[in-house]
Amino acid sequence: MPHGADETHPITLPEKPALEGLEEKWKARWEQAGTYRFDRGRSRADVFSIDTPPPTISGSLHVGHVFSYTHTDIIARFHRMRGKAVFYPMGWDDNGLPTERRVQNYYGVRCDPSLPYDATFQAPEKPGKHPIPVSRPNFIELCVKLTAEDEKEFERLWRHLGLSVDWSMTYATIDRTSQRVSQAAFLREVKRGIVYQLEAPTLWDIDFRTAVAQAELEDREQPGAYHRVRFAVSAGPSASDSAADGTRPTYVEIETTRPELIPACVALVAHPDDERYKPLFGKSVVTPLFGIEVPVKAHPLADPEKGSGIAMICTFGDLTDVTWWRELSLPVRAVILPNGAFRQIRFGEAGWQSRDAARAQQLYDQLANLQPTKARGVIVEQLRQSGDLIGEPRPITHPVKFYEKGDRPLEIITSRQWFIRTVEYRETLVARGRELQWHPEYMRHRYENWVNGLAGDWCISRQRFFGVPFPVWYPIRSDGSLDYEQPMLAQESRLPVDPSTDVPDGYTADQRGKPNGFAGDPDIMDTWATSSLTPQIVSGWIDDPDLFSRVFPMDLRPQAHDIIRTWLFTTVLRAQLEHDVLPWSHTAISGFITDPDRKKMSKSKGNVVTPFGLLAEHGADGVRYWAASARPGGDTVFDPAQPSQMKIGRRLAIKILNAARFALLQTEPRGAIKEPLDRGMLSALADLVDDCTRQLDAYEYSRVLERTEAFFWAFCDDYLELVKSRRYGDLGSEAAASANNAMLVALSALLRLFAPFLPFVTEEVWSWWRPGSVHAAYVAIRRRSGRVHRRPRR
Amino acid sequence: VVASIGGRDDEALTVREATQGALAEVRRIKSLLKKPTKAVIARAVLPAAFAGLQPAARDFQAATHIRDLQFGDVAEAQLEFAEEPAA
Secondary structure, three states: OOOOOOOOOOOOOOOOOOOOOHHHHHHHHHHHHOOOOOOOOOOHHHEEEEOOOOOEOOOOOOHHHHHHHHHHHHHHHHHHHOOOEEEOOEEEEOOOHHHHHHHHHHHOEEEOOOOOOOOOOOOOOOOOOOOEEEOHHHHHHHHHHHHHHHHHHHHHHHHHHOOOOOOOOEEEOOOHHHHHHHHHHHHHHHHOOOEEEEEEEEEEEOOOOEEOOHHHEEEEEEEEEEEEEEEEEOOOOOOOOOOOOOOOOEEEEEEEOOHHHHHHEEEEEEOOOOOOOHHHOOOEEEOOOOOOEEEEEEOOOOOOOOOOOEEEEEOOOOHHHHHHHHHOOOOOOOOEOOOOOEOOOOOOOOOOOOOOHHHHHHHHOOOOOOOHHHHHHHHHHHHHHHOOEEEEEEEEEEEEEEEOOOOOEOEEEEEEEEEEOOHHHHHHHHHHHHHOEEEOHHHHHHHHHHHHOOOOOEEOEEOOOOOOEOOEEEEEOOOOOEOOOOOEEOOHHHOOOOOOOOOOOOOOHHHEOOOOOEEEOOOEEOHHHHHOOHHHHHHOOOOOHHHHHHHOOEEEEEEEHHHHHHHHHHHHHHHHHHHOOOOEEEEEEEOOEEOOOOOEOOOOOOOOOOHHHHHHHHHHHHHHHHHHOOOOOOOEEOOOOOOHHHHHHHHHHHHHHHHHHHHHOOOOOOOOOOOHHHHHHHHHHHHHHHHHHHHHHOOOHHHHHHHHHHHHHHHHHHHHHHOHHHHOOOOOHHHHHHHHHHHHHHHHHHHHHHOOOOHHHHHHHHHHHOOOOHHHHHHHHHHHOOOOOOOOOO | OHHHHOOOOHHHHHHHHHHHHHHHHHHHHHHHOOOOOOOOEEEEEEEHHHHHHHHHHHHHHHHHOEEEEEEEOOOOOEEEEOOOOOO
């Protein structure tokens, strides 16, 4: 029997076909029939596995989500229709700072990790004036409770949009499996020396009071000013002082945008070839106001063209300071506290020896407890009065590093953090990036630029609460200090653990926080430290080796381009460290949806368009058509006032309904396809199918839609018109049979070509005349023809 | 798809291409002359480039309402419309 014609299935046509209600009807039937259920009996070669991005649950649902998730769904449906068992789970990214802040405000609580878990705790119905302190496990319970509501809303949207996800396989980045996998990977990497702990300069957000990673930084143009300040060479603490031998001091002038860090100055630095400063190398100068003697050093990173050519090294003004400090073996003279305020200092003590300790103390006391911006104003006035400020500050605009979610410039403070080694794997990671198939290919350059620019290892600890805790405790010495050199790691069989409530082996709960007892690591993992393991989390790496062998390494990572340096990079890194493989063979990078002013949609910008109204007005197929029309990787402008693509998509869906109904009204007689026009149409259609298959293999879904649509309109406008009278028998029964059969074959193929894009209308039409689901149609046809292998039993 | 016709048919593809091209040409002229799509054409002479449609001539003539179809050395289709019935 020719493909497309099925004489055993009766044709049942509706009186008035319509799009309304199709989403509700089919999503319920798909769920009931298990249409998208993953068949885990299939071998790896027969599986197409997708590392679906877990949307940030605390974020705002907007039309951009619909855009990129539709692209992935098209690919998932394509592979399912080619006979693959598609592993397509859905996750929710619910840990991290945004959720924490929401929970604090919603329930009126604050996390205090030193508190024990209270099983009876009930959050107040309304938040009070003063936040209630709760333990970390209690706080996490509240986070989970609140995010559960958000997850339901996302799931409702995805189902309405027709995502062919297996809804029996969902996960959250804070759930037990995610914690277990994250902690297990951490422990294994600690044991192999890939993860280490260090007290070191760390990028620090003073509002969130947490370390942040290089990948979370962004440069923002900020107003500032260059201040020209003089340092005395071999002289007293200020301009008016004389050298010990009574001669007037000489000076060297530096330029700085952060004069408030003069008390934290540990050296001056100039380029080794700079003739102006060569005579000073190896000598000392004296800081203005505070009278601290600091060396003058040579380093090639000093830029002779910048400012006066000689710079102040402070601990720490920026990342270059950290490099100089490390490479020149300088001491630490830290002044900024984790909350950004200037700390109390006693001049004259070790590390703070001054030529005039009393004066230094009197001046510094005016800075203590101030935030950096206010301290800058005070110190500029002090420099002006002492005569050490040369001229007036020169206003500039310059890029300043911010935490991407932060409001104030980052500081660099010294703290104890966990790091994953990355820099030493740079070449390996670049090579992995070249093995990966990028769609579009040009996105690979973003990855390579990032890897080549890695400046330090990845700091994975955060001083926050809602996230995966480090499964580590520290012994407390008899003097009450923590012994960081002897961390006690949890047994993998106990995972997940929360060291703030769980007790290390060999100890009892009452030894917590006491001399000769233990203390839990108070920090949590960076959210990317968990998200970097999504392939392992969904694949059952720790607990389900059978599943793991069938889906890992995965086939596809779809994601947006702004998180190549975070999610994509860290996932490649973790798979390299843990399994020595790429986590997936393909990555499909989607663009952003922007508003008409080409600004990315985001809650903070107030330009978010929520998708439910659009889905109600244009139907899921109409909205999906709009999404599928965009080329992979490209940003797309969306103007809610002119949703023309969605209207076109809706019209196309209506045309499919009506054209199919018209075609199916007359299907008899049927017979061999002999007429040249029928054969020509089907030959062209066969070429189209081949072309679409190639294009979808290359993730060029927008071209497939465009070409299929063009063929479909020609089929309706030309072919059906040309063969109309023949179908009615005007040229004899045999000629009519040829047309009817060709039309059915074409309709079947066209429905299958459209199915990944317009799943609802194609399923509806398919149900009028064909058994089963169009979304498994290829498999069904192959099976009937005896060319498909039987699936193994579960 | 291609199995339903026992393999790709290149000759039939040529027929389809010529037929669609000719159909578009006739529609274009009817539109230009503001003739209804179902206006009957008593005689049509199409450019020789469209002669490839001949194996589908019956379909083509039925769809375009052409009674007498010929191909000749003409730059564009020459259409003679049948008398329109009196109102």
